[in-house]
Amino acid sequence: MSRSVSTPPTVTRWALSLSGKTFGREYFSFAALAILFLATAATAGEFDIDASVAPELRLFPSSPAFTDQDDTTLSPSIAFEAEIVYETDSGDDRLTFAPFARLDADDNGRSHADIRTASWLHISDDWDAVVGIDKVFWGVTESRHLVDIINQDDAVEDIDGEDKLGQPMINGNLLFDDTTVSMFILPGFRERKFREDSARLRGATPVDDNNPLFESGAGRRHIDLAARVRHTIGDWDIGLSQFHGTSREPSFIASTDENGNKVLFPSYEQIDQTGLDLQLTTETTLWKLEAITRSGHGDRFVAAVGGFEHTLFGIFDTNIDLGLLAEYLYDGRDEQGVPGTFADDDIFVGARIVLNDEPDTQALVGALVDRRSQATLLTLEAERRLGSDWKVELESRFFVNAPSDDPTAGFRRDDAITLRLTRFF
Amino acid sequence: MKTSSRILAAAVASVLLAGPAIAETPEEKGLAIAAEIDRRDLGWGDSAVQLKMLLSNRHGETSARELRMKVQEVQDTGLGDRSLIVFDVPRDVEGTAFLSHTKVAEPDDQWLFLPALKRVKRISSANKSGPFVGSEFAYEDLLSQEVEKYEYKWLQDETCGDLECFVIDRYPVYENSGYTKQVVWVDKEEYRIIRIDFYDRKDSLLKTLVFSDYEQYLGTYWRAGTLQMDNHQTGKSTTMEFADYEFQVGLNDADFASNRLKRAR
DSSP: OOTTOOOHHHHHHHHHHHSSTTTTHHHHHHHHHHHHHHHHOOSSSEEEEEEEEEEEEEEOOSOOSSTTSOOOSEEEEEEEEEEEEEEOTTSSEEEEEEEEEEEESSOTTTOEEEEEEEEEEEEOSSEEEEEEEEOOOOOOOSSOOSSOOSSOBOTTTOTTSOOBOOEEEEEEEEEOSSEEEEEEEEOSOOOOOOOOTTSTTOOSSOBOTTSOEESSTTGGGOOEEEEEEEEEETTEEEEEEEEEEEOSSOEEEEEEOTTSOEEEEEEEOEEEEEEEEEEEEOSSEEEEEEEEEEEESEEEEEEEEEEEEEEETTGGGSSOEEEEEEEEEEEOOOSSSSOOOSOSEEEEEEEEEEOOOTTOOEEEEEEEEETTTOOEEEEEEEEEEETTTEEEEEEEEEEESOOTTSTTGGGTTOOEEEEEEEEEO | OBOHHHHHHHHHHHHHHHSSOOOOOHHHHHHHHHHHHHHHTTTOOEEEEEEEEEEEOTTOOEEEEEEEEEEEOOOSBTEEEEEEEEEEESGGGTTOEEEEEEESSSOOEEEEEETTTTEEEEEOOOOTTSBSTTSSOBHHHHSOOOGGGEEEEEEEEEEETTEEEEEEEEEEOSTTOSEEEEEEEEETTTOOEEEEEEEETTSOEEEEEEEEEEEEETTTEEEEEEEEEEETTTOOEEEEEEEEEEEOOOOOGGGGOGGGGGGOO
């Protein structure tokens, strides 16, 4: 598909022909396979079941920017998570099933369920393998996860890219002393889901995620491939990765719906992305770099995040550790016709405070500042345990100073303060 | 804990000293005791144990930690033991794993596996004096105790409970220690550490650690079943109870490799 496709009827027809009947078939067959394994697992071995329930309350102090958004001030929701693990006596085989669900009182788009993990893991002396749905994290930096590409963002959970959808995969890892070689076959694409038109944090223009476009004729059934080599030399950890397949980030095609309102259709292009992640670990400082080069989204481009985290252990003769973080973010992608980014030329500074007390109290404050527009995203995250089975978390995010043409402008009145209480079972 | 050079030095010293009637200095005697503790604990290979911790404050409020620990003895010069800790309780950190490769002179290598993010983080290791999981134990209290990590001085012999003990001072020579001095009671019969008094950077008595319920494994190696740490300055305390000690369970380098950490359970 060329990016010049823009007439709505063609777009819609073309997209519809790919959606519907093939919806997530690989995904569900992988899930079924893994559940079958669990169900037929021999009674020898060990089951371990964990679960958590997390009610949360989100406060939006400002009224929304767009008239079709609901003027929600207090928005409650509740999340359920479980993990059932069966391990054989030898420990060589492990079956894991981890479902997730959220019910959101105000945003039907955010009320969703996902299978985070449904996998069979086999562990051998110098290799291991995963078949099923799983999550894989690559990378080192704090303010942006550039290299991490296996899993799709769970973008309705939050807009920070930290939550991920389970990805069907066949993964093999060769384990040498200081080197790991990982290979991935990724059948079954997970689309990014978006919030309802009336929801907070939806952005400037509503997204119609029912009718995504795919560059590949195979659509969601395109089989993506990835590989990574990780190597440790003394204090250095180096990762080199390659991804070939459907971009996890969609670009958007602007159109209008039947009522003449603006709407965006996600469009998933085929990309090739090479990634580098690097960390130098010293006694008190972590030096970090992530860089990618990607083709398939306009001109080939380079993006990078680099910086450090320096920890002052036991400040003022207390048990408190203070971590100071600074990262520079660069992204050289085209400005039109490719997935947008907020991090083209930005500086992140932050401070992490860890009290090292009985309830594990810690907090992270951060500011991400665009060097040209001065648009700033302020974050504050804090958490501590309550008793032995509860945890309370506070997350707040403020969009400051965003000019109307900034990528964050659509969120400018969606400052949010989230209070979450998690009960672990 | 490979300490051959120091042991050799101590051995040579003791042979030389046994001949002519030259008095052993308190420093030489202290080092010889430390070297003997180390020598008697060589060759256990690897171990696995379950640990319950009870943290108490001065108001009597308590909280629990449960974890499993695997340790591999490393005899190479300059290197210390490797340990892997997996947490079970409290539940919010269940599955979190901490891997440590200790070294004598250089900074240790440490990694943390965070199960919710499926992320292995290599972390800075200068936090020697920081509390371990909010307890009264500092990281440095739990790391392997190579002979070269301290300078020593024998103080006196005295009765400790039912036993006869050497009492020695040891002074940390590694960086980032929270202590100026530790006073160590060692039983003369089996060279087991019975008690340690810790002195903070201002040289005031900070904590006392008492080792009890010693049991002998493989007919050779003594391990305390209970560690009681009392902080004299805050009134807080931590009790460690070890259970199901196993030795030579066949752990190998792979079990302590950072690229296997995300599979640790």
